[in-house]
Amino acid sequence: MEQKLLKASMKIGNHLTTYVCGPGAMEQWKGETGDVVIVSNIIDELFPEKVEKIERTMHIIVNDGESAKSMESYNDLCTKLMELGMGRDNTLWYLGGGTIGDLTGFVASTFKRGVGFSAIPTTFLSQIDSAIGGKNGINISSTKNMVGTFRNPDIILSDTEFIQGNASIIMDGLPEAIKHGFALNNNIIEFLEQTEPEKIISGEKLPEFIMMNAMAKGEICNMDPEERGETRFLLNxxxxxxxxxxxxxxxxxxxxxxxxxxxxxxxxxxxxxxxxxxxxxxxxxxxxxxxxxxxxxxxxxxxxxxxxxxxxxxxxxxxxxxxxxxxxxxxxxxxxxxxxxxxxxxxxxxxxxxxx
Ligand SMILES: NC(=O)c1ccc[n+]([C@@H]2O[C@H](COP(=O)([O-])OP(=O)(O)OC[C@H]3O[C@@H](n4cnc5c(N)ncnc54)[C@H](O)[C@@H]3O)[C@@H](O)[C@H]2O)c1
The missing domain is CATH 1.20.1090.10 (Dehydroquinate synthase-like - alpha domain)
Incomplete structure (x- = not known):
């Protein structure tokens, strides 16, 4: 049975993000001339048929993993965007997990003092957690996220085709979903208690589960968009x-x-x-x-x-x-x-x- 895409607006401070989730959510992507997509090398290898869809827009392949969140990658990326002539009215997208997302968000918020920013997160963790809330950053020496900004994406397309059937990528992020349940919304705990793991892993119950988590995180971030107080510490x-x-x-x-x-x-x-x-x-x-x-x-x-x-x-x-x-x-x-x-x-x- 074909699943409908789930869609919601997420307000974080003064910013409105459109969040779309489900199999094929990436089909909603419409790149404008001059937009650039930062693509994880792993996604390029594993999902060529998906990457093909963005090939008519400029894209840059980046070797992902924690090493992507470095000053060198930041410098390389900004240099390439200059060469491509990216303007302030264009949007920088990413197609990858949390590491590519953290790097791209930081570039988008600082390149030419800020260009448009949108996301296609491809891991369960990035779909329920890191794509939401606006935090980005790179690591300095071995210290994580030492430099960064707050910048929420305009659009998040969480395409479950990237993760359905992949138990390890879902289980890797599950502890953060459990955390959302205990800290923010007991419905997530009830859902986990009542749902057979196979229904989440196969994709059948995945979009609604991702959506519950994304909205719970969005709500708490909206209470303290730039982490001035202690509210977001609940996520800790x-x-x-x-x-x-x-x-x-x-x-x-x-x-x-x-x-x-x-x-x-x-x-x-x-x-x-x-x-x-x-x-x-x-x-x-x-x-x-x-x-x-x-x-x-x-x-x-x-x-x-x-x-x-x-x-x-x-x-x-x-x-x-x-x-x-x-x-x-x-x-x-x-x-x-x-x-x-x-x-x-x-x-x-x-x-x-x-x-x-
Ligand atoms: N900004 C935030 O609020 C926030 C919150 C939590 C975590 N983070 C950051 O997110 C990063 C972790 O994110 P992550 O878990 O997504 O890790 P990741 O981006 O490193 O991805 C994990 C691995 O999965 C691969 N991958 C990505 N999509 C895949 C797919 N669909 N199928 C198979 N493999 C795939 C990647 O290539 C990588 O090797 C850390 O750097 C962490 O600091 C940020």
Whole structure:
């Protein structure tokens, strides 16, 4: 059965983004003369029939992966856009995952002090997360996203044909969807509990699931479009501990797995601080992890101790207080400041559940 495209307007600050999602969403793409599309080399290889559709417009192939978010790629891209004569009235598009998106957004917002910007994200993570909210940037030395701007795309075309049937690309981004559910919208958790994984992976239930996530992220970004306050910090649920684990294992644990472990740990910390959590979100998390066959490996005690050391150096620690998202019930989280000295024994107490 042919699926209809889902379409919605997303307001983030003063900016309106048109978000289109479903199989073949890319067919909505209409490049104007002078527009340029930045294409991931992997997408060029894997989906030649899709890339063909944009060949009548100027396009530049970029080798993707984290190394694309560099000053060298930025310089190369701007030089090529100058050679192509791209004007301020043209739009720069990207066709690729989050890394190509972060690079392209930064170029679009700075080249000639800003040209048009639109997106065709091709990973599950970029469709539900990185394409939304306007953050972009490149890495300086080994520090991620050190330089960047806020710039929301005018149009996002999330074409599910890029990801349907690809379990690994969907499972890679699933932890961020689970995070959206616990932090922002319990409907996402209910959906995950009630839907067979195969229906998401095959594509049958994928567009509505992506749409729920994209809108939840858009809504929270709209409350604080340029991250002046703490609202967007809710999106950090699982990341305080998660980043510590990634750093302590030198990225041997993937970002998604570290976020899953981080959410579990932060739920345990919340219940230690505030007592039992309504609706037992930890049981829901464990159920989803099992149902979707996500793996939470056990870590050596010394790795978890190192993770604490990294956490304690977090740049968000002010006057000895760390800001952590505390879950009140599934779909509802608030930020709490807690002194590191108070948190440390609690972290140590719950550490056992993640260690081997
Ligand atoms: N701007 C934001 O708000 C935000 C939010 C979250 C993450 N990010 C950034 O996003 C990046 C991660 O994004 P990502 O997970 O999309 O990674 P990615 O762009 O590196 O893509 C992962 C891999 O998948 C490949 N790929 C892309 N589309 C594919 C497809 N349809 N089929 C098969 N392979 C495909 C890519 O070539 C790459 O090798 C990080 O740099 C992270 O910092 C940004």
């Amino acid at each position: 649920f699982g990341h305080t501990v998660g980043h510590g684990i990634e750093a302590a294992t030198h990225n041997a644990i993937s970002h998604g797995t570290a976020v899953l472990m981080g959410m579990r740990m932060e739920m345990l910390v919340a219940s230690e601080i505030e007592g039992p959590i309504a609706g037992d979100p930890l049981a829901k998390l464990d159920h989803i992890v099992e149902k979707y066959n996500l793996k939470i490996p056990k870590l050596k005690q010394n790795i978890l101790e190192d993770a604490w050391t990294y956490m304690a150096r977090d740049k968000k620690i002010l006057r000895g207080e760390i800001h952590i998202p505390v879950i009140e019930r599934s779909g509802n989280i608030r930020i709490r400041k807690i002194e590191l000295d108070t948190l440390k024994p609690i972290y140590w107490k719950v550490l056992g559940t993640l260690s081997s």
